[in-house]
Amino acid sequence: MIRYRSTNCAAPAADLREALMRGQAPDRGLYLPERFPTLDVHTRRSFAEREYADIATQVLAPYTEGLLAPDELAELCRQAYDFPVPLEPVRDEDRVYILRLDRGPTASFKDFAARWMARVLSRLVARSGRPLTILTATSGDTGSAVASAFHRVPGIRVVVLFPREEVSDRQRRQMTTLGDNIRTVALNGKFDDCQALVKQAFADPALEGLNLSSANSINVGRLLPQSVYYFYAAARVAGPEQAVDVVVPSGNFGNMMGAVIARLMGLPVRRLVVPVNRNDEFPRYLATGRYEKVVPSRACLSNAMNVGHPSNLARLIAVYGGWMDETGRICQEPDLAAMRRDLYSVSVSDDETRAAIRQAWERHRLLLEPHGAVAWWGFQLYRRETSARPVPTVVLETAHPAKFPEEIERLLGFRPEEPAALKALDHLPESCDTLEPRYEQFRDYLLALPRP
The missing domain is CATH 3.40.50.1100 (Rossmann fold)
Structure with a gap:
C-alpha cells in the first residue's frame, strides 16, 4: 500500500485516507506519494481502445489500494466521468492535438x-x-x-x-x-x-x-485523478513507447503536477511545456536558479492562473530532490539541470494571449479561451526556440470559451455557444x-x- 509523505519532511507518513481528510500535512507541507507505480507498455497500449472511466480505474487503483475495493473504485470513476473528453487534431498542423477538458458540468478541467x-x-x-x-x-x-x-x-x-x-x-x-x-x-x-x-x-x-x-x-486527491487524462490523450495520439510533448497552462501548478505524476508512472513525456501568464516566478526560476514570489500577484486575462506563489512548486522541487517550504523558501536545491531538461516555461502577456486567440481562429478555426490561448502561444514559442524534432503534441484547453463571452466577442466578432449549465446561471x-x-x-x- 502506498504511503504519503510531507514535502516538509517533519510529519509522519500517512495513508491515503488521512492525506485526503487532512489536505495539508501537520507540518504545513504537502503530501506526495512515497513511490509511483509504473504502468507497463502492455497496459498503456490497452488504453487506446478503452473508455476514460476505465483508464481512470486502472491508473488510480494502486493509489487507492486499501481504501477502496476495485469494484467500488470502478463504479466511482464511472459516476465521475460521465461526460465526453474530446481530443481534436488541429487543422493544418502535423500531429498537434487539443485536449478539451471543458465538457464537465462546470466547463473546466x-x-x-x-x-x-x-x-x-x-x-x-x-x-x-x-x-x-x-x-x-x-x-x-x-x-x-x-x-x-x-x-x-x-x-x-x-x-x-x-x-x-x-x-x-x-x-x-x-x-x-x-x-x-x-x-x-x-x-x-x-x-x-x-x-x-x-x-x-x-x-x-x-x-x-x-x-x-x-x-x-x-x-493530493486533486493531483492523482489529474494524471489520468495524460495517459488517455497519449494513448490516442502516439504508440505506447513513443514520446509526446505536453503543453499545460499553469497557475497553481496542480495540473502540471498531474503530468509529472504520469511521467513518473512511465508515460513517455519528452518535454513538459508550462506556459504561465505575467505571474512569471517559475520561468524566472528556471532561467536564473533564484526563486522570487510575485507579490502581489498580477491580474491577467487568464484569471485562473493569477498565482504569485504556486503551492505545487513544493511538490515539483521535491520530485527533483530539493525542499521548498510553505513560504516559498528553497531550503535544499533541486536538480535544476534535470528540471531544465524536462520542463520548458515562458511568460505570456495579455496582448500575446489575445493574439493567440485571434491567430488560432484565423489560421486553424481553433476556438480558444484565455487559458488555452496562453498554452497555444507558449507552444509556438517552444517550437521556435528549440530545435528538437517534432513529436505528437497535446495542448490542454482547460476552460470552455463560453466562460469568457465578452472577450471572445471583442476579438472574434461572435459569442461562443453556451453549454446548458452556463445558460441557467443568469436566472x-x-x-x-x-x-x-x-x-x-x-x-x-x-x-x-x-x-x-
Whole structure:
C-alpha cells in the first residue's frame, strides 16, 4: 500500500485516507506519494481502445489500494466521468492535438479532480460519521468545480474563498448560486491572500473541531485523478513507447503536477511545456536558479492562473530532490539541470494571449479561451526556440470559451455557444459573504458557521 509523505519532511507518513481528510500535512507541507507505480507498455497500449472511466480505474487503483475495493473504485470513476473528453487534431498542423477538458458540468478541467474527490470523501465521511468542512481558495475555476461536485453531499460543508475583483461573472455565478451546503466568500484581496488564509486555518488548533480538509490542489486527491487524462490523450495520439510533448497552462501548478505524476508512472513525456501568464516566478526560476514570489500577484486575462506563489512548486522541487517550504523558501536545491531538461516555461502577456486567440481562429478555426490561448502561444514559442524534432503534441484547453463571452466577442466578432449549465446561471439568485484578508476575521467566520 502506498504511503504519503510531507514535502516538509517533519510529519509522519500517512495513508491515503488521512492525506485526503487532512489536505495539508501537520507540518504545513504537502503530501506526495512515497513511490509511483509504473504502468507497463502492455497496459498503456490497452488504453487506446478503452473508455476514460476505465483508464481512470486502472491508473488510480494502486493509489487507492486499501481504501477502496476495485469494484467500488470502478463504479466511482464511472459516476465521475460521465461526460465526453474530446481530443481534436488541429487543422493544418502535423500531429498537434487539443485536449478539451471543458465538457464537465462546470466547463473546466477542475471537474475531473473535484468530482472524483467528492465521491471518495463522501464515502469516507459516511464511514466515519464525522462531518467535514472543506476550505477551498480559487482564482477562477476550482471553486465552481468543487462547489458543484460537493453540492448537497451529506455531512460535508464547503467554504470557497475567491478574490472579489478577479473572477469572471460566469465563474462567480457558478459558485454563488448553489446555496445549501456551499458557502462562498468574496475576499477583498488576491488569490494568494485566499490561499494563505486556507493554509493558516489548517494549522490553527482552534479550528480542529471543524474537521477541516481541502479540495485545492494542495490536496493530493486533486493531483492523482489529474494524471489520468495524460495517459488517455497519449494513448490516442502516439504508440505506447513513443514520446509526446505536453503543453499545460499553469497557475497553481496542480495540473502540471498531474503530468509529472504520469511521467513518473512511465508515460513517455519528452518535454513538459508550462506556459504561465505575467505571474512569471517559475520561468524566472528556471532561467536564473533564484526563486522570487510575485507579490502581489498580477491580474491577467487568464484569471485562473493569477498565482504569485504556486503551492505545487513544493511538490515539483521535491520530485527533483530539493525542499521548498510553505513560504516559498528553497531550503535544499533541486536538480535544476534535470528540471531544465524536462520542463520548458515562458511568460505570456495579455496582448500575446489575445493574439493567440485571434491567430488560432484565423489560421486553424481553433476556438480558444484565455487559458488555452496562453498554452497555444507558449507552444509556438517552444517550437521556435528549440530545435528538437517534432513529436505528437497535446495542448490542454482547460476552460470552455463560453466562460469568457465578452472577450471572445471583442476579438472574434461572435459569442461562443453556451453549454446548458452556463445558460441557467443568469436566472439564479446569488448568495455570498465578503471578508477582508485578515486571518482573525476569517477564523471567527468559520467558528460562527452552523455545523454541517
